[in-house]
Amino acid sequence: MDSVPFFPDRASTMAGQVDNLYFAWLVLSGVVALAVAVLIVWFAIRYRQGSAADRSLADAAEHEKKMHRIEIVWTVVPIALFLAMFVWSAEVYYQNVTVPKDAMPIYVVAKQWMWHAEHRGGEREINELHVPVDRPVELVMTSQDVIHSLSIPDFRVKQDVLPGRYTTLWFTANRPGEYHLFCTQYCGASHSHMVGRVVVMEPAAFEGWLSAHANVPTMAARGEQRYRELGCNGCHGAQATVRAPRLEGLFGRPVQLRDGRSVLADERFIRDAVLLPSQDVPAGYELSMPSFRGQIGEEELLEIVEYVKSLGNATQERVP
Amino acid sequence: MANAVTSLAPQFDDAEQQRTASNLGIWIFLATEILFFGVLFAAYTITRVRFPEAFAAASRLTNLPLAAVNTAVLVTSSLTMALGVHAARRGARRALVGWLGLTVALACAFLAIKAVEYRLDYLEHLVPALDFRFAGPQADQVELFFYMYFFITGVHALHVLIGIGCITTIAVMASRNAFSPAYFTPVDVTGLYWHLVDVIWLFVFPILYLISRS
């Protein structure tokens, strides 16, 4: 007979920290709830109508002062406690959302009602994620339709996946095995079918899996092919006659824009440049790039992102 | 001048209480209206910050002359409304009815000019979802501007229409001697509503019509 589950597995480096927060709150709230319950029950019994307990109040003014002090205490103590927990939990959160520099990216496109994942090497998966143990993995995600949310409870990670932009989550799995993957933002009829599994493999097994899927072009190669098909090289290439920004070494650099702002050339920047070029025109350039909205799908966009990354990549720690 | 009856509702202890209660009531209602329009202004502002160039280009396509005339019309109607309240306070029945009537006329003029403006927008293919055409960059965002433009001015125009109804009713009541210096609360309350409608327009006008025309 299967045992009754009480607690998720701890399968990532973040899990312990998140669990510590959880246990701390369990203890704190258990203590408070118990204290309130005990006091209520005790007072209710001791001071029940007709009982002989002493109900006299000695000195009214003294009583007033004492009560006031008690009120101050039970206002200040919770505030202090809450502030401490706030700081602790914010620290855990920042670790949870700060992607390490050397994270291995996997690109995810969510759509009603399945998860498409693509590794850099071109390996594609549906509703499954094969990842190596003990290596940080970054999921760069977007949706093709409505808002979804990717959740791996055993890793203690979750992030909404939005149409029209990229969101990220990262983890370092530290226990081989298979773990649930859920969609946790209601997305329509088959929301509860949009589930999958994360397969965490020992390094050797992971290499084996990769080589079994090796006979596909890498994402960057696919991206380059699409780049040429759409004629991007015509303006951005070395032989271009039109003045357009060069893409070598672009990714991860700050870019000065025409309107004075400075933005980071990250995945979002590349995507917006392709779909809405009028948004972030770089300084010193005219707005002459056409929009490719409608001509290019989300997976292809990510492949182009990978291609631009491959042209010279400055990695940076990014906080969303 | 005939003596108007101070109609004291049974839940109130005296006329003073009735007056202050009605006054507080209308101010709270005005607060809700401000929040109501506030959401529209917020949505507009946020979208504008995202697409500054498109919204600037779109704003230049709005009909500034007609809107400017409308602004003058509406501000004048607030003046006539205020004069009406003043007449009510003095007990000058004929002046009151006159000023209220003039306010209604100006409000109707506002709506008529608005209708002309909408029609011109339609002929220039600026009405979203109704044969909208814009030959220039970021047409989608320009259409978005006009969606907000019609929504905001449309909701405002609806409030003007409701105001016309209220002021007309008050004018009819005034002509039947319902008010006196001791009791003119409905006039007061309607006046406050009308001033808010005006104030809202004074925000709508610059943010939709003026901001990009430097």
Place this chain on the structure above:
Amino acid sequence: MNSAVIASHESYASHESYLSGGWNWRSWLMTLDHKRIGILYTLTITLLFGIGGAAAAMIRLDLLTPHSQLVSVETYNKLFSIHGVIMVWFFLIPSIPATLGNFLVPMMIGARDLAFPRLNLASWYLFVGGGLFTIYALLAGGVDTGWTFYAPYSTTFSSSHVFAVATGVFIAGFSSILTGLNFIVTIHEMRAPGMTWFRLPLFIWAMYATSLILVLATPVLAMTLMLMAIERSFGIGVFDPALGGDPLLFQHLFWFYSHPAVYIMVVPAMGVASEIISCFCRNPIFGYRFMAYAILAIAAFGFLVWGHHMFVSGQSAYAGTVFSLLTFLVSVPSAIKVFNWTATLYKGQVSFPAPMLYALGFIGLFTIGGLTGLFLASLGLDVQLHDTYFVVAHFHYIMVGGSVMAFFGGIHFWWPKITGRMYPEGWARFSAILTFVGFNLTFFPQFILGYLGMPRRYPEYPPEFQVWNVFSSAGASLLAFGYVLPLIYLLWSLRYGERAPANPWNAKGLEWETASPPPSENFHTTPVVTEEAYAYVRAESPHG
């Protein structure tokens, strides 16, 4: 207390009251009497609670098995959507304010009626209108967006009756605004002589704070729904990224209203709890001023924390940090209130009729619900808990364990005043305990499911989660009994219940100084208030 003098024997004879003056359609449907309007609301929301509850029953039945065997997944999605829409907007938000509030606000301050009786009746009609739209939508096939209507699913992808339901809620929103406006003006302007602000019952403070939120937050919802509906109808809009919009903008606008809305749902319950607890402890509420300030603080701070619904939405981490801090701060006044209620029992004369059992249940369950809110306010932990059953359990502990229990407590407490009859005490106590037990069995397992990772809004789930779902559904059947029983015995009491005296609980408060049921004008002469709130003298017994 030199207020209206009603000889206690008068209520045993069938005397003239607000109930005796006319029983035809016109006298009820065109009434301007706040007490009758309160009863009209009670009937309406009971019906709507039944519909929302039926949806809940089907949800829990379907969740007995990992596969959705009772209903299709599409139907399930419609069930939880309509459950949320009805329970939030057509039950919880009006419940205490429109029923008990309408009845008691004028009475507790010594007035003859609310400031604007016609507006009050209009409120009810707007509420009914909104409800009819929503029921129409339900009969026509329902809505499947969840009560939260997130874009772009609601604007572009859902093929259900979004527009009709949004319209229903929009109309009902005006009902809320008018009720809030009415209460604020009444409480400001129509208090009896001697009824200063700090002599007001805490129930009135609660109604006042709730009304501030009703008036300031509801317009935002109205406009947000309108923007969503127009985007859906015309295909241009500010929310759908495919059209250049921002889906997070919808969430910000929606939660800017919907977070204060949860305080609309719980603050009145806090007011009811204060009235009941002070009466059955024969003690003034501990720390009256702190309680009044705390309630205002909750209302004010409640407007600043909406982003805690959006920690993993894609909003910036910095925004999340600010919202987390503010959320912790808004919990402090609620904590103070719980401690103060507990302290009220100290050195009191405590008795345990049904209203007190409901009120004590409220304190316990609200405390658990509130504490679990702290889990969710913690950024690092919310990542794990967001959109799981932990959240479902948290808000049901507060809304159902808290507000609904307090509502039932209030209905029982003021039943003699409203109807002139006593309810059967044995059955009422049994129902209170049954509700408490059933509630915990239903919702406590959901905390466990949540940390395990079971997502919300899932008709089908991994088989290992079944055991907790079965416990939860079992609890739900007990809970259902706990709600149906009062319906039966309260109706029974209207005909066969013992006639109630003016003040069966020997409680303090102006409403108890007039007959049960009260005359139409509430008081034969306007009361003059000379003592502080809850001026209980400990030697007296609560049972007259």
